[in-house]
Amino acid sequence: MLKALAANIEAWLTESRTRILTAMQTPVSVATKTGRNDLVTNVDADNQAFLVGKIRTAYPQAKIEAEEGTAAKVTDLDGLVFFVDPIDGTMNFVKQRANFAVMIGVYQDGAPLYGAIMDVMRNELVTGGPSLPPALNGQPVSLPLDRLLKDGLLGASGPMTIHNYLNLGDIALASSGARISGSAGMEFKAITLGQLVGYVSYLQPWDIAAGMAIGAGFGLQCSRPDGQPVDLLQAGVVVAAMPQAHAEILHRMQAK
Amino acid sequence: MLKALAANIEAWLTESRTRILTAMQTPVSVATKTGRNDLVTNVDADNQAFLVGKIRTAYPQAKIEAEEGTAAKVTDLDGLVFFVDPIDGTMNFVKQRANFAVMIGVYQDGAPLYGAIMDVMRNELVTGGPSLPPALNGQPVSLPLDRLLKDGLLGASGPMTIHNYLNLGDIALASSGARISGSAGMEFKAITLGQLVGYVSYLQPWDIAAGMAIGAGFGLQCSRPDGQPVDLLQAGVVVAAMPQAHAEILHRMQAK
Numbered sequence: 057m058l059k060a061l062a063a064n065i066e067a068w069l070t071e072s073r074t075r076i077l078t079a080m081q082t083p084v085s086v087a088t089k090t091g092r093n094d095l096v097t098n099v100d101a102d103n104q105a106f107l108v109g110k111i112r113t114a115y116p117q118a119k120i121e122a123e124e125g126t127a128a129k130v131t132d133l134d135g136l137v138f139f140v141d142p143i144d145g146t147m148n149f150v151k152q153r154a155n156f157a158v159m160i161g162v163y164q165d166g167a168p169l170y171g172a173i174m175d176v177m178r179n180e181l182v183t184g185g186p187s188l189p190p191a192l193n194g195q196p197v198s199l200p201l202d203r204l205l206k207d208g209l210l211g212a213s214g215p216m217t218i219h220n221y222l223n224l225g226d227i228a229l230a231s232s233g234a235r236i237s238g239s240a241g242m243e244f245k246a247i248t249l250g251q252l253v254g255y256v257s258y259l260q261p262w263d264i265a266a267g268m269a270i271g272a273g274f275g276l277q278c279s280r281p282d283g284q285p286v287d288l289l290q291a292g293v294v295v296a297a298m299p300q301a302h303a304e305i306l307h308r309m310q311a312k
Numbered sequence: 313m314l315k316a317l318a319a320n321i322e323a324w325l326t327e328s329r330t331r332i333l334t335a336m337q338t339p340v341s342v343a344t345k346t347g348r349n350d351l352v353t354n355v356d357a358d359n360q361a362f363l364v365g366k367i368r369t370a371y372p373q374a375k376i377e378a379e380e381g382t383a384a385k386v387t388d389l390d391g392l393v394f395f396v397d398p399i400d401g402t403m404n405f406v407k408q409r410a411n412f413a414v415m416i417g418v419y420q421d422g423a424p425l426y427g428a429i430m431d432v433m434r435n436e437l438v439t440g441g442p443s444l445p446p447a448l449n450g451q452p453v454s455l456p457l458d459r460l461l462k463d464g465l466l467g468a469s470g471p472m473t474i475h476n477y478l479n480l481g482d483i484a485l486a487s488s489g490a491r492i493s494g495s496a497g498m499e500f501k502a503i504t505l506g507q508l509v510g511y512v513s514y515l516q517p518w519d520i521a522a523g524m525a526i527g528a529g530f531g532l533q534c535s536r537p538d539g540q541p542v543d544l545l546q547a548g549v550v551v552a553a554m555p556q557a558h559a560e561i562l563h564r565m566q567a568k
Contacts (some may be wrong), residue, residue, distance in 0.1 A: 092462070093488055147489055151465050152507035206348070209407050214490040217474060218481040225474040232349055233403055234470040236492040251408035 061170055062183065065160050066194075068110045069174040069181060072103055072158050076143070076176055079103075086150050095146045100124050103158065104142035111138050121288075123262045133166035133288060139265030145239025153177070157241025161265025163288065171269030173241045173248075182245045184270035190248045199274045200250040205231050205301040208253020211243035212236055216257065222281050222293065222309045224256055230308065231301075240264065247276065247296065254297025254305060261288045267296065277302035281309045317426055318439065321416050322450075324366045325430040325437060328359055328414050332399070332432050335359075342406055351402045356380050359414065360398035367394050377544075379518045389422035389544060395521030401495025409433070413497025417521025419544065427525030429497045429504075438501045440526035446504045455530045456506040461487050461557040464509025467499035468492055472513065478537050478549065478565045480512055486564065487557075496520065503532060503552065510553025510561060517544045523552065533558035537565045 079099045086097050104124045111120055115138070121130040122140035130137060138160060143149050145156035154177040161171045170185040184190035190197050210231040216224045217234055228234035235252060237243055243255040244267025257263075265288060268278045278286050278296045283306055286294055295305050335355045342353050360380045367376055371394070377386040378396040386393060394416060399405050401412035410433040417427045426441040440446035446453050466487040472480045473490055484490035491508060493499055499511040500523025513519075521544060524534045534542050534552045539562055542550055551561050 147465070151488060152502070154507065209403070209494070214484065214492075218476070218485060218490065220474070228470065229474055232407060233494050234474065234492055235494060236470075236490055238465070238489055238491060246408070251410065 058170060058185070058187065061162060062172075062188065064110075064114055065162070065170065065172045066181065066183065068107060069158055069160065069172055072107060072142075073174055073176050073179065075106060076103060076158070080153065084150065093147060095150055096124060097143070097146060097150065099149070100143045100146060104140060107140050107142060107158075107160070111140070121261055123260065130289065133163060135165065137163045137288075139163070139262045139288065141241070141262040141266070144241040144263060145237070148238050155237055155242055156239055157245070159241050159262065159266035161262075161267075161269045163265065163269070166288070168269035168272045171266035173245050173266050173270070175242065175245055180245070182248050182270060184248070184273040186269070186272035189273050190270055192249065197249060200247060200253075200276075200298060202275070202298045202300050203253045205253065205304040207232060208298070208301055209233050209235050209251065210297075210301075211246060211252045211255035211257075213257035214238070216293075222256075223311060224309075227256070227305055227308045230304075240267065243267075244270065244296070247271065247298075248274070253301040254295070256293070256295050256297075256305065258291065259294045260291045264288075264294050264296070271296065275299060279306070281306065314426060314441070314443065317418060318428075318444065320366075320370055321418070321426065321428045322437065322439065324363055325414055325416065325428055328363060328398075329430055329432050329435065331362060332359060332414070336409065340406065349403060351406055352380060353399070353402060353406065355405070356399045356402060360396060363396050363398060363414075363416065367396070377517055379516065386545065389419060391421065393419045393544075395419070395518045395544065397497070397518040397522070400497040400519060401493070404494050411493060411498055412495055413501070415497050415518065415522035417518075417523075417525045419521065419525070422544070424525035424528045427522035429501050429522050429526070431498065431501055436501070438504050438526060440504065440529040442525070442528035445529050446526055448505065453505060456503060456509075456532075456554055458531070458554045458556050459509045461509065461560040463488060464554070464557055465489050465491050465507065466553075466557075467502060467508045467511035467513075469513035470494070472549075478512075479567060480565075483512070483561055483564050486560075496523065499523075500526065500552070503527065503554075504530070509557040510551070512549070512551050512553075512561065514547065515550045516547045520544075520550050520552070527552065531555060535562070537562065
């Protein structure tokens, strides 16, 4: 079942990428959601409808939690659940036409099964799961090193870093450097490729589901700042990092 | 002369890229310079020697200011001056094996002539100058829009943003979002491609020379925080932005 699931998702994301590239050839219509920097476009909506349709046809029994709200809200994690982010990093999509992702994470009774992150403009698909080692375009990648915080670059939320919320500014200064990309998908991709030792941000379930499932294949620790497990039914701050850096970030978040 | 200069630099950077990719196939030796996050590698040194050799042979009368200190320090900008950054974003080179650049900026009596930024891992060469419109791999790009700060993403220095130095944290929050890449070359490339409305950081002459020369072809404003021109003989804070955003950033830096 896992092999077929992975093949299905890879095919859908590949087709999804082509659809997005086509849509980018005509003007994109942009609207705001919760605030001036929370954007949605016609392409997010169209791509979500496409992916949700594929999932419903192939897995009619599954629940689907998707960013743009066409699907019914998921209220428990029993059974097979798909988390869909049709465009992660919509601000980058609008302003940069790069550095955004399409993501799907699949869970069975709350446990990760499989995750996939499609970096649309680079045509790079990162995949994995607890029983599938991480891969880039189907090729296994070297497992990320368990670096100390001081020896790794840290992906971070811009606003949390600037406000030093939960000491994140100080934590970033204690690392090899902060990197801010504006896309959770780009950050989890970079962690999987060993380019970042971790990532801290306020995330929705669809922002983290794919990355957390892929990370289960290489020891990535994902938790709330107090060490509690991430609850995929609600938004909140997520600390996703390799074990040594994860422990230090949690320790520094609780300081003072 | 400009056409030959551009052709020479393009050829050197292309060869330089191949040399770096080859060097990356064997372990890189890393040392620190002014602090734990200021790195230099054998590849920086080798690539600088290669580029300086090419410049000395082709332009024996020129002065050369280069990051890794083999060349004599330039003390005035009379005549033809080459600024060379053999690897910009050395931390990214070491930790990410991506998101770094090789840069050359050329000035005549202090005025920009030509700049080139080679994004090594993406094989993307951004070029331009006051009389050469900006190009990506030789193809002209659309000129960046003169967006308001609130409508553009802002590239920023991590430490300056976190410390809110010169109000840069607040300024980043007033934009569409902060982006931190860890490489001046990546930031100037993104500005040239219209992906960022500006960039603020503490920069050395070789960090800014190429980007400022390219920016002269599309109205990029580069100054110190007080509006004074950038002096290519010394390091300092640089505000590089499209005109409307540049004016707003300077205004906000002087507030309170």
